[in-house]
Amino acid sequence: MNLVSYEFVACQASKKGVLILSEFAGAAQSLGAGAILVNPWNIKEVATAIGYALNMPAVEREKRHHHNFMHVTTHTSQEWAATFVSELNDTVVEAQLRTKQVLPLLPTRAAVDRFIKSSNRLLILGYNTTLTEPVDALGRRDGQIKDLEPRLHPDLREPLKKLCDDHRTSVVVISGSKRAVLDNNFGGYNIWLAAENGMFLRFTTKEWMTTMPENLVMDWVDSVKHVFEYFKERTPRSHFELHETSLVWSYKYADVEFGRLQARDMLQHLWTGPISNASVDVVQGNRSVEVRAVGVTKGAAIDRILGEIVHNKSMTTPIDYVLCIGHFLGKDEDVYNFFEPELPSDVIGITRTKQTDGMKLSGERRPALKLPAGRSGPKSSQGKTQRPLPNSDKKTTNHCSGRRPSPENISWNVLDLKGDNYFSCAVGRSCSNARYLLGSSDDVVTFLKKLSHASLQGILSSS
Numbered sequence: 035m036n037l038v039s040y041e042f043v044a045c046q047a048s049k050k051g052v053l054i055l056s057e058f059a060g061a062a063q064s065l066g067a068g069a070i071l072v073n074p075w076n077i078k079e080v081a082t083a084i085g086y087a088l089n090m091p092a093v094e095r096e097k098r099h100h101h102n103f104m105h106v107t108t109h110t111s112q113e114w115a116a117t118f119v120s121e122l123n124d125t126v127v128e129a130q131l132r133t134k135q136v137l138p139l140l141p142t143r144a145a146v147d148r149f150i151k152s153s154n155r156l157l158i159l160g161y162n163t164t165l166t167e168p169v170d171a172l173g174r175r176d177g178q179i180k181d182l183e184p185r186l187h188p189d190l191r192e193p194l195k196k197l198c199d200d201h202r203t204s205v206v207v208i209s210g211s212k213r214a215v216l217d218n219n220f221g222g223y224n225i226w227l228a229a230e231n232g233m234f235l236r237f238t239t240k241e242w243m244t245t246m247p248e249n250l251v252m253d254w255v256d257s258v259k260h261v262f263e264y265f266k267e268r269t270p271r272s273h274f275e276l277h278e279t280s281l282v283w284s285y286k287y288a289d290v291e292f293g294r295l296q297a298r299d300m301l302q303h304l305w306t307g308p309i310s311n312a313s314v315d316v317v318q319g320n321r322s323v324e325v326r327a328v329g330v331t332k333g334a335a336i337d338r339i340l341g342e343i344v345h346n347k348s349m350t351t352p353i354d355y356v357l358c359i360g361h362f363l364g365k366d367e368d369v370y371n372f373f374e375p376e377l378p379s380d381v382i383g384i385t386r387t388k389q390t391d392g393m394k395l396s397g398e399r400r401p402a403l404k405l406p407a408g409r410s411g412p413k414s415s416q417g418k419t420q421r422p423l424p425n426s427d428k429k430t431t432n433h434c435s436g437r438r439p440s441p442e443n444i445s446w447n448v449l450d451l452k453g454d455n456y457f458s459c460a461v462g463r464s465c466s467n468a469r470y471l472l473g474s475s476d477d478v479v480t481f482l483k484k485l486s487h488a489s490l491q492g493i494l495s496s497s
Contacts, residue, residue: 039065043102050099052087054080064109068102137471140459142481145357148455150488152355153202156343157485158336158369160360161209161216164461164478165190186219189479193486198224200489204343204353208232208332208360208369210324212277213242226343231326231366232335233279237346245338250279250327257308258325261300269296280326290321297323317365324363333368344448352450357485358468359478361461370458370467373451 039053039061053069055062062071072083090098149155159165166184198205207220208228213236216227221238228235228245236242255276262274262283272293274283283300285293300323304316309325317324343349356373460466462474472478 037061039069040106043099043106046099047103050092050095052090052095052098053102054083054087064105065102068098068100068105137460137464137466137468140457140470140472140481142484144454145457145481146484146488148457149355149357149485150491152455154349154351154353155203155355156340156353156357157197157203157205158356158358158360159205159207159478160362160461161207161211161219163361164359164475165194165207166475168474168476187475187479190482193479193483194225195223196486196490197482203489204347206339206343208335208339210277210280210282210363210366212275226339228332228335228339230277230279231330232332232339233330235335235339235342240346243342245335245342250330251313252279252327254309254312254314254325255281258304258314261303261308264303265296265300269293272296279330280324282322282324284319284322286321288321293321315365317363319363331368332362332366333370333372336369336372340448349448352447354450354452355455356449356451357457357459359459359461359472361463367467370460370469373449373456373458375451 039055039059042051042053043065053065055065055069055071056074057066057071058074062069070083070087072080074080162184165187167187194205197203204226205223206226206228207216208231209216210231211229213227213229213234216229220227223238226235226237229242232245234242235245258281259274259276262281265283266272266274269285269288269292271287271289272283272285273287274281283297285296288296297318301316301318304325309316313328314325315328315330317326340353358370358373360369362369457470458468459470459472460468461472461478464471472481
């Protein structure tokens, strides 16, 4: 920065001197409007500029000087420093408001009390990091190779079985894992299993079915798999999993910094190549990159799952208690928002307020509901087809055959949630769309034990 030019302007208040400034000087960006800009290597141009300045009319001299003088006296170093500090502070505050959400801990006593007072409950549970054994319990350090498949928490079995056996409680485990993984861990419970982010659903005594959307386009899988294999080879202790509707590359056992660099390079490879024109969603986890078919999220599947539960149990009373606990990726946190009463009316798949004219089924058909792409609610899915699916892994497919009736036309509302009867809880994630927080799967199991005890007491008192 050429400060001499600023000093010249400041001391010419009375004489209104003309500033001749090199166009290569840094000050030309600030004072160029009132100065005469020249190329210092062009002698003839410089001489002409000097002559013009000496013979410049007084009015023009004063206007040029006034413009530069106001700039110099207004944009002082003090003003620059104050503006810089103020904008820096604003940036920090805005970043904190965007990213830092201090969630309160789950009020377990209130949640249990509401559970006891309700008559028709729905529990939605995640799997990984929610119902699995903590990594530290394995007695190994973070840098060591661990079992690729997490193990169910050893203290979970008894409370989970009590909750699943309660006819007033419906339990759903929703996960991004394969169907076989959920079958192996929960096959002995009376429970609903939603695999691959809710794409596949079954009650443990029935066959698998699809929930959404049908006729997925999966022609991008081979090219994405090639990229994942490439980065698996160049990133020690990383691995990838091939699911029926997604591919997941994980570097949670690799060096953290190196893994992040590789993940960034992978995203560049993907966006400029295999998925540049594909209908996919790219989901970045804490130490993973997932490519899945567009529209496949836990929240997008939950209304169809809810409809199947109503149909299977032949419910005649609304669900009056919902508990949703999980360690979900940001893309899947729409499952928390599904039950929030603040949702706009044009995207609600299921009405959340009780009607006064009863719980009877009637032939009166409700107007079609507007749902996000890829969702089919229990009211809007009339006539859709679905089929039981075998456990064999498939890469693509048309998920429709074998027609059976979807959940009946229900004239009463499926949900009757008061404000205090919905508890959404994130596990180990301080920044989340959930209402509350639990620290780890140990805390989840402890809470489920309290619920199971309350459930058992309710069964004994009713009998």
